[in-house]
Amino acid sequence: MLEKIESTQNKQVKEWKKLLSRKGRKKQKKYIIEGVHLVEEARRYGASIDTLLIREDKVDDYKELVTDSTLLISKEVAHTLTDAITDQGILAIVDIREKKDAVELDKPILLVDEVQDPGNIGTLIRSADAAGFGAVILGKGSADLYNPKTIRSTQGSHFHLSVIQDELEEWVERLKMAGHPVYGTALDERAVSHRTVSPQDSFGLIVGNEGSGVRPNLLSQTTKNLYIPIKGKAESLNVAVAGSILMFALYP
Structure with a gap:
């Protein structure tokens, strides 16, 4: 059974939220991608996905993408982590690796x-x-x-x-x-x-x-x-x- 995060006050959620700023991304060496297309492209081309986040009401839509690093999140948490107008209910935390x-x-x-x-x-x-x-x-x-x-x-x-x-x-x-x-x-x-x-x-x-x-x-x-x-x-x-x-x- 997948672990679920419901509160926007969760310590990990607060750290992820910092990735919406350049300073936070630079410090953590991570960034957020949103939407199924970007998640699929990240996986297809070998990007280092730290954590996959799926909104709890969307888990059946993306069950083929679930891995050991997948967490379920509430609608409130999903809203906190995205600035997109259309929320597809799937995000990923990706490691920054410039070569x-x-x-x-x-x-x-x-x-x-x-x-x-x-x-x-x-x-x-x-x-x-x-x-x-x-x-x-x-x-x-x-x-x-x-x-x-x-x-x-x-x-x-x-x-x-x-x-x-x-x-x-x-x-x-x-x-x-x-x-x-x-x-x-x-x-x-x-x-x-x-x-x-x-x-x-x-x-x-x-x-x-x-x-x-x-x-x-x-x-x-x-x-x-x-x-x-x-x-x-x-x-x-x-x-x-x-x-x-x-x-x-x-x-x-």
Whole structure:
């Protein structure tokens, strides 16, 4: 018989609730995923699930997912641990295991500079996964990968490729030392249309902040800075949309 936690005042529940904050996730080295799709993707791709939490009225719906690390929780506890509008009644506590040394340079890498909206971060990761990129590097100032909104937006893609939070300058240098071009995104005098660049197998692509774009010190280190020609009257594109277009255009 599965153990059940009913009270939101339970000591373990209070610790899990701290995972809704970046500080709590960093301290415990864990994060929360919500919904059956993310739980199934976590299991399919070998993520380290510390505890599976199933709402007591949903246990029959997810009985095939029950393991020795499964606990039942009340509706009140489930509500405490999620910020989602739709509660599917299944969550998991997952260990954070970043592997910086696992990133290979034989595929393109997306570098994300101070993109602050979790939805944009999640969409960029999902697009990088779909386009076949090898890794996504989230620089300082970007939304936290393990923010629940970011995780929901990835739709599980963060399980499929390496996503690392690190210094972008180091990765730009690493790519250039390996002989790979690094492309920025900008509208300055150095920028050229992305259509002038031939698709290739290995490169870095930098996308930047929603309002100010890529930082000047990074743009000064790139091989080329690219822009997407706009035919209509819109002044600009959302960073996740622009990044997605470039990823598919530059990688054959």
